[in-house]
Amino acid sequence: MNELHIPTMAELVARGETADILFWVGCAGSFDERAQRITRDICKILHHVGIRYAILGTEENCTGDPAKRAGNEFLFQMQAMMNIQILDGYEVKKIVTACPHCFNTLKNEYPDLGGHYEVIHHTQLIQQLIDEGKLKAEGGESFKGRRITYHDPCYLGRGNDVYEAPRKALECLDAELVEMKRCRSNGLCCGAGGAQMFKEPEKGKKDINIERTEEALETQPEIIAAACPFCMTMLRDGVKIKEKEHDVHVLDIAEITARANGL
Amino acid sequence: MTPPVISQLIFAVLFVAALALAIFNARKIIQNIRLGRSEQRADQTGKRLQTMLLVAFGQKKMFKRPFAALLHLFVYLGFCIINLEMLEIVIDGLFGTHRAFSGLGGFYSFLIGAFEWLALSVLVGCVIFLTRRNITRVRRFFGIEMTPWPRTDANLILTAEILLMAAFLTMNAADHKLQLLGAPHYTQAGAFPISSWLLSALPDSIPSLIGIERFSWxxxxxGVLIFLNYLPYSKHLHILLAFPNTYFSNLHPKGRFTNMDSVTNEVKAMLDPSYTLETTAAPLRFGAKDIQDLTWKNLLEAYTCTECGRCTSVCPANITGKLLSPRKIMMDTRDRMVEVGDNIRKNKEDKDDGKSLLDNYITREEIWACTTCNACVEACPVNINPLEIIVELRRYAVMEESQAPIPLNAMFGNVENNGAPWKYAQADRANWVDD
Incomplete structure (x- = not known):
């Protein structure tokens, strides 16, 4: 990763430069080791296509999403207003993020508090780049004919009606895409949303991620494609519990794209 | 036979009494819905009309389950279109005419023929629906909230519809036979593609046929007038409320949760000492403990719910055996709203009955099992949003009582102190850059 310099907004401003887009990394992308790999791949993609981007670095703060879902509106709004101050300070206009929860909150909930930005999810950016011919899925690992099933994150799919972008990103791989029984608007949650990620589940017969992993495994995939760091954790845990981690890989759309382009 | 004038009088009295009772019940429902907080849902008329046309009239979301949707379409079309026939029945009843619209000639025959086909499809639909509920026992019609009353309610509605359609067809059959026998008053009118199957089963004597025809009429x-007044006590209210409920749908992306302006006010004051608090009436409490803390739209939704259970059948928490059932959230809200409304009407004030929606109806275990995945919202054929109620209850538990599950309190602490839900230092946030 050392060959790639990842600029911060502060740094660009000090140099008198601007960024076209802010990459909102998110807490999982910053701290979770597995999600960090997705973060780096997104940086590689941005670098590869020559987009002028920057991150907030240590100035980034939780969007407040888990607090809001858990009913702590005070904490959410404190976080939001702090972040809006920083974003507006850098005159940020456009944001790309790898986390559907950050995406939803920044896009739909910040405007009520005065933060107005064009917010896109990284799968949407990848789709745009493919449409513009800037990403071609060549020069790297071949996914031709490999069975991939895509898991819709709730806050990207049902929450914001983004169903096609991630699929488009996979379609250009010439892979064999198989849908789970519950997909798109009928997709089943991985079990992490609504702040469940940060607590134990209530008592029941089964964990939600197991239910979803079983459904994914029924499609006999080589790869389960995800687009959310929390879904990633839940599905990886599920695959491990099912003792399938050697046969089935859980990969983010960004990772698959980066690999296909040899990044 | 009763002299025509007397039967006209009896009909008029029954008709007016049934309408009056229905209006009385409707007022109670409106009063109960008005117990909720205000919320602006009157903007974007065009988009709202479009949503209502697609979702309520067009039943777009029903078709996620094609078989049930098709049967429901039969019953729905039958209900809507046969109600045109009600107009004639009411005119005949009030003025002592017989088939007042028969002057329409060929078109009249077409209409009656179409009504008969629809009546048959309603009948078939309802029989299959009863089978699904009682014999094949489709899973979503059961569950902890489907106690004997809601299940009886469903069976009563279906049975009533079967009886009404049977009466309608028997009436037509007797009428048709009387027409064929040239009975006076029974002018040749209509076409009877379905009821003519019943002809041979009917007696041949004109007085008996008139008896059967009148009895069925x-x-x-x-039956219809009783059904009208049964609606307010039943889940079947959806046939009316589906329309306003979809008209007032949430038009924002489903992922967006409402902003609490009362909180915004306080947070702004906290962050900026020079900020003067807007003195818009502060809410009595943050979030919802009881139905008065919910919005009128939440309460309208509770009345609109027909307990079909599509929400619960797609809820990840419910599927994996947790206590949460989105349908129960709506049923509890309605039951509590009726209880509060009756209490207020009885005591002329909101006398404390020591109960509340949270805890007496909906438990903490239920609200904390939700993943806020919006599957229930997506599944609802009439755009009901159980998630909004769950979040309001969480807001009350967290902001008024500080009663979040312990790990969530830890998460709040982390977000507040280190800007991330986990216990990592803010300063380490960009360490991945150098790894």
Missing amino acids: WFHII
């Missing part, structure tokens, strides 16, 4: 119309 009265049975049908009295």
Whole structure:
């Protein structure tokens, strides 16, 4: 990763430069080791296509999403207003993020508090780049004919009606895409949303991620494609519990794209 | 036979009494819905009309389950279109005419023929629906909230519809036979593609046929008037409320949760000492403990719910055996709203009954099992949002009582102190850059 310099907004401003887009990394992308790999791949993609981007670095703060879902509106709004101050300070206009929860909150909930930005999810950016011919899925690992099933994150799919972008990103791989029984608007949650990620589940017969992993495994995939760091954790845990981690890989759309382009 | 004038009078009295009772009940429902907080849902008329046309009239979301949707379409079309026939029945009842619209000639025959086909499809639909509920026992019609009353309610509605359609067809059959026998008053009118199957089963004597025809006519119309007044006590209210409920749908992306302006006010004051608090009436409490803390739209939704259970059948928490059932959230809200409304009407004030929606109806275990995945919202054929109620209850538990599950309190602490839900230092946030 050392060959790639990842600029911060502060740094660009000090140099008198601007960024076209802010990459909102998110807490999982910053701290979770597995999600960090997705973060780096997104940086590689941005670098590869020559987009002028920057991150907030240590100035980034939780969007407040888990607090809001858990009913702590005070904490959410404190976080939001702090972040809006920083974003507006850098005159940020456009944001790309790898986390559907950050995406939803920044896009739909910040405007009520005065933060107005064009917010896109990284799968949407990848789709745009493919449409513009800037990403071609060549020069790297071949996914031709490999069975991939895509898991819709709730806050990207049902929450914001983004169903096609991630699929488009996979379609250009010439892979064999198989849908789970519950997909798109009928997709089943991985079990992490609504702040469940940060607590134990209530008592029941089964964990939600197991239910979803079983459904994914029924499609006999080589790869389960995800687009959310929390879904990633839940599905990886599920695959491990099912003792399938050697046969089935859980990969983010960004990772698959980066690999296909040899990044 | 009763002299025509007397039967006209009896009909008029019954009709007016049934309408009056229905209006009385409707007022109670409106009063109960008004117990909720205000919320602006009157903007974007065009988009709202479009949503109502697609979702309520067009039943777009029903078709996620094609078989049930098709049967429901039969019953729905039958209900809507046969109600055109009600107009004639009411005119005949009030003025002592017989088939007042028969002057329409060929078109009239077409209409009656179409009504008969629809009546048959309603009948078939309802029989299959009863089978699904009682014999094949489709899973979503069961569950902890489907106690004997809601299940009886469903069976009563279906049975009533079967009886009404049977009466309608028997009436037509007797009428048709009387027409064929040239009975006076029974002018040749209509086409009877379905009821003519019943001809041979009917007696040949004109007085018996008139008896059957009149009995079926009265049975049908009295049945409809009773049904009208049963609606307010039943889940079947959706046939009316689906329309306003979809009109007032949430038009934002489903992922967006409402902003609490009362909180915004306080947070702004906290962050900026020079900020003067807007003195818009502060809410009595943050979030919802009881139905008065919910919005009128939440309460309208509770009345609109027909307990089909599509929400619960797609809820990840419910599927994996947790206590949460989105349908129960709506049913509890309605039951509590009716209880509060009756209490207020009885005591002329909101006398404390020591109960509340949270805890007496909906438990903490239920609200904390939700993943806020919006599957229930997506599944609802009439755009009901159980998630909004769950979040309001969480807001009350967290902001008024500080009663979040312990790990969530830890998460709040982390977000507040280190800007991330986990216990990592803010300063380490960009360490991945150098790894």
